[in-house]
Amino acid sequence: MKPSVVTIEPSGHFCDDCAVRGAAVCSSLDAAELREFEHLGRRVHFDSGETVFSEEDITTSFYNVLEGVMRLYKLLPDGRRQIVGFALPGDFLGMNLSGRHNFSADAIGAVTVCQFAKAPFGRFIEDRPQLLRRINELAIRELSQARDHMVLLGRRSADEKVATFLLGWRERLVGRNGLSDTVPLPMSRQDIADYLGLTIETVSRTFTKLERHGVIEIIHGGISLLDPARAEALAAA
Amino acid sequence: MKPSVVTIEPSGHFCDDCAVRGAAVCSSLDAAELREFEHLGRRVHFDSGETVFSEEDITTSFYNVLEGVMRLYKLLPDGRRQIVGFALPGDFLGMNLSGRHNFSADAIGAVTVCQFAKAPFGRFIEDRPQLLRRINELAIRELSQARDHMVLLGRRSADEKVATFLLGWRERLVGRNGLSDTVPLPMSRQDIADYLGLTIETVSRTFTKLERHGVIEIIHGGISLLDPARAEALAAA
DNA sequence: ACTCAAATTTGATCTGAGTCAATTGGCTTT
DNA sequence: AAAGCCAATTGACTCAGATCAAATTTGAGT
Numbered sequence: 229m230k231p232s233v234v235t236i237e238p239s240g241h242f243c244d245d246c247a248v249r250g251a252a253v254c255s256s257l258d259a260a261e262l263r264e265f266e267h268l269g270r271r272v273h274f275d276s277g278e279t280v281f282s283e284e285d286i287t288t289s290f291y292n293v294l295e296g297v298m299r300l301y302k303l304l305p306d307g308r309r310q311i312v313g314f315a316l317p318g319d320f321l322g323m324n325l326s327g328r329h330n331f332s333a334d335a336i337g338a339v340t341v342c343q344f345a346k347a348p349f350g351r352f353i354e355d356r357p358q359l360l361r362r363i364n365e366l367a368i369r370e371l372s373q374a375r376d377h378m379v380l381l382g383r384r385s386a387d388e389k390v391a392t393f394l395l396g397w398r399e400r401l402v403g404r405n406g407l408s409d410t411v412p413l414p415m416s417r418q419d420i421a422d423y424l425g426l427t428i429e430t431v432s433r434t435f436t437k438l439e440r441h442g443v444i445e446i447i448h449g450g451i452s453l454l455d456p457a458r459a460e461a462l463a464a465a
Numbered sequence: 466m467k468p469s470v471v472t473i474e475p476s477g478h479f480c481d482d483c484a485v486r487g488a489a490v491c492s493s494l495d496a497a498e499l500r501e502f503e504h505l506g507r508r509v510h511f512d513s514g515e516t517v518f519s520e521e522d523i524t525t526s527f528y529n530v531l532e533g534v535m536r537l538y539k540l541l542p543d544g545r546r547q548i549v550g551f552a553l554p555g556d557f558l559g560m561n562l563s564g565r566h567n568f569s570a571d572a573i574g575a576v577t578v579c580q581f582a583k584a585p586f587g588r589f590i591e592d593r594p595q596l597l598r599r600i601n602e603l604a605i606r607e608l609s610q611a612r613d614h615m616v617l618l619g620r621r622s623a624d625e626k627v628a629t630f631l632l633g634w635r636e637r638l639v640g641r642n643g644l645s646d647t648v649p650l651p652m653s654r655q656d657i658a659d660y661l662g663l664t665i666e667t668v669s670r671t672f673t674k675l676e677r678h679g680v681i682e683i684i685h686g687g688i689s690l691l692d693p694a695r696a697e698a699l700a701a702a
Numbered sequence: 703a704c705t706c707a708a709a710t711t712t713g714a715t716c717t718g719a720g721t722c723a724a725t726t727g728g729c730t731t732t
Numbered sequence: 733a734a735a736g737c738c739a740a741t742t743g744a745c746t747c748a749g750a751t752c753a754a755a756t757t758t759g760a761g762t
Contacts, residue, residue, distance in 0.1 A: 302616050305701060310616040323605050330609045357594040360601065367604040368560050372567045374611035379539050379547040381618035382662030386719065417740060425619030430719055432741055448728095464542060623749065654710065667749055669711055685758095 242266060246342070251318035251403070252292050256362035268349055269342040274335040281322070282332045289343050290322035296339030297414050300331050301422065311423040313373070314415065316400060320366050322346075336415050381425045389424040390434040391462035394444065394451060412450040479503060483579070488555035488640070489529050493599035505586055506579040511572040518559075520569045526580050527559035533576030534651050537568050538659065548660040550610070551652065553637060557603050559583075573652050618662045626661040627671040628699035631681065631688060649687040 243249055243266040257265055271294065274280055280291065283302060298315040312331055315321060324330055353359050380389055398411045413420070417435075421428045435451070438444045443459050445452040453459060480486055480503040494502055508531065511517055517528065520539060535552040549568055552558060561567055590596050617626055635648045650657070654672075658665045672688070675681045680696050682689040690696060 302612060304616065304620060308620045310619045312612045312615050324609065325602060325605055326609075331612055357597060360594060360597055364597065364601045364604060365562060367601060367608060368562055371604060371608050371611060372561065372563075374608060374615065375539060375549045375568055377615055378549050378611065378618055379541065381615055382547045382659075383541060383545045422619075427720055428740080429721080429742085433719095436741070664750060665710080666712085666751085670749095673711070 242271060246294065248292065248294055248318040253320050253359065253362050253366065254292070256358045257356075261356065265352065268352060269344050272341055272343045274339045274341070276335055276337045278335045278339075280333040280335060280339070280341065281329050283329055285329050287322055287324055287327055287329055288346055290320065290346065290349055291333075292342040292344070293317050293319045293321070294340040294342055297336040298333050298339055299336055299415060299419055299423075300333050302331050309422045310425070311419060313370075313377075314397075314400075314423070316403075318403070320363065323363065323367060336419070385465075386424075386426055386430050386434050387437070387462055388465050389426060390420075390431065390438065391443075391459050393420065393424055394453065395456075395459055395463050398453065409453040409456065410447070410450065411453060414449070479508060483531065485529065485531055485555040489579075490557050490596065490599050490603065491529070493595045494593075498593065502589065505589060506581050509578050509580045511576045511578070513572055513574045515572045515576075517570040517572060517576070517578065518566050520566055522566050524559055524561055524564055524566055525583055527557065527583065527586055528570075529579040529581070530554050530556045530558070531577040531579055534573045535570050535576055536573055536652060536656055536660075537570050539568050546659045547662070548656060550607075550614075551634075551637075551660070553640075555640070557600065560600065560604060573656070622702075623661075623663055623667050623671055624674075624699055625702055626663060627657075627668065627675065628680075628696050630657065630661055631690065632693075632696055632700050635690065646690040646693065647684070647687065648690060651686070 243254065243262050246254070249255070249262075254262060254265065269292070274296075280298060281287075281289075293315050294317055296317070298321075299311050300313045300315055300321075301309050301311040303309050314336070315333065321333060322329065353363075380392055384392065394411060397413070398407065398409075401408070401411070415423075417428045417431050420426075421431045424431065426434075435444070435446055438459075439446050441458075443453075443455045443462070445454055480491065480499050483491070486492070486499075491499060491502065506529070511533075517535060518524075518526075530552050531554055533554070535558075536548050537550045537552055537558075538546050538548040540546050551573075552570065558570060559566065590600075617629055621629065631648060634650070635644070635646075638645070638648065652660075654665050654668050657663075658668045661668065663671075672681070672683055675696075676683050678695075680690075680692045680699070682691055
């Protein structure tokens with residue numbers, strides 16, 4: 229929540245070495261289009277805890293996450309927070325109908341995004357239906373994830389929520405270095421609680437319980453999944 | 466849950482008198498396109514309680530709701546149910562990436578849908594980016610609603626959930642006959658409970674409490690909103 | 703109107719997760 | 733290495749909403 233000091237690099241030919249070129253919205257563009265496209269985007273860096281955009285902000289940009297993790301959340305007037313998702317490299321943010329973002333986004337650790345001004349991006353899309361189709365795909369995938377998360381929030385116990393989260397997070401990180409039993413958790417316990425609709429104490433107690441039962445080991449900056457099968461069983465229940 | 470006896474009318478010029486022509490996906494089509502489009506769709510009728518499609522079904526069709534209300538839900542292996550939304554006339558269903566529906570849909574009362582076979586619909590979209598843009602709009606709107614619902618499920622009390630639901634449902638029915646304080650509730654208490662992440666008993670008790678406090682009156686087939694301001698206050702809290 | 707089944711309401715009790723309150727542990731700064 | 737700070741853990745207790753168990757009410761079919 230420090231003042232937002234961002235570093236804006238000059239636009240240029242940086243798609244070439246972009247880590248998410250194949251995964252992100254860009255995957256729908258051919259080489260020539262990509263060359264044109266890269267003039268629209270600028271790499272912007274955010275430090276840990278900085279807010280990339282806020283819920284009621286007028287949407288002026290779209291964002292493609294290049295590096296790092298972000299928390300996406302909504303606040304109630306009295307301060308209660310619900311994290312609606314975590315964004316990882318390759319995720320595309322900023323689509324909306326109202327002209328305002330309908331959630332806020334903070335950097336968890338250092339984050340780099342590819343930022344596109346709304347108007348030129350809109351014009352670029354105009355005559356490129358395959359890019360629109362790609363964006364639509366991403367929206368539909370998110371919608372499916374959102375529905376899964378509703379089931380978790382509305383109908384699962386604390387144990388099930390935590391087990392499901394750990395397995396789901398591990399799965400999302402597969403792109404990194406394959407499926408690993410060492411699962412880094414860059415977000416705080418409070419973030420996890422606000423994502424799962426629990427309190428920080430319940431999350432902590434559940435982690436401890438899972439460790440006592442030999443399902444996980446709590447390690448520095450994450451957990452190690454000792455018994456994936458048992459975790460799956462807990463999550464499915 | 467009776468066997469699915471559906472009535473399929475012959476395809477023909479029925480878009481002319483379609484109640485949702487202006488609201489649905491069709492709103493992005495001009496007169497000539499609409500004429501071509503109507504040959505793709507068939508009106509299909511479902512009786513109360515019938516299942517229109519199930520979660521793991523291979524997607525063979527898309528649906529445009531014409532009349533009635535549907536519940537959209539997901540089930541856990543042990544039978545717990547989360548309703549992820551209610552569909553009303555004008556809503557478009559069936560989009561997905563996996564090739565399977567990722568939720569189930571039942572008719573609540575009699576329902577009429579406009580059913581499109583997947584392949585011809587896909588071909589029709591192909592060279593009509595404005596229809597794709599319309600579908601994208603609908604997906605983004607749903608995504609926004611889904612996030613709001615996550616906040617409700619994860620962070621709101623039973624009283625807030627019920628008040629928010631009643632106001633939100635009233636709002637969704639504005640298209641019908643304007644904003645009315647008489648709010649029909651075609652779905653059962655169990656449906657409301659499964660939508661709000663509560664039990665049927667808690668929903669019933671909360672209705673009774675709201676009535677005791679003069680906020681609503683429970684009437685046949687719905688409620689009457691006596692004190693909208695107080696309901697708003699409860700929902701905002 | 704009469705019967706039966708299902709939906710809803712109401713009551714009594716229980717419990718999973720929340721709340722409140724210390725500790726403990728890990729970093730950072732000096 | 734001591735001090736200070738914030739995040740995480742642990743413990744004791746509470747409570748909102750779940751569960752269990754009856755009534756009621758509603759509705760469809762005869």
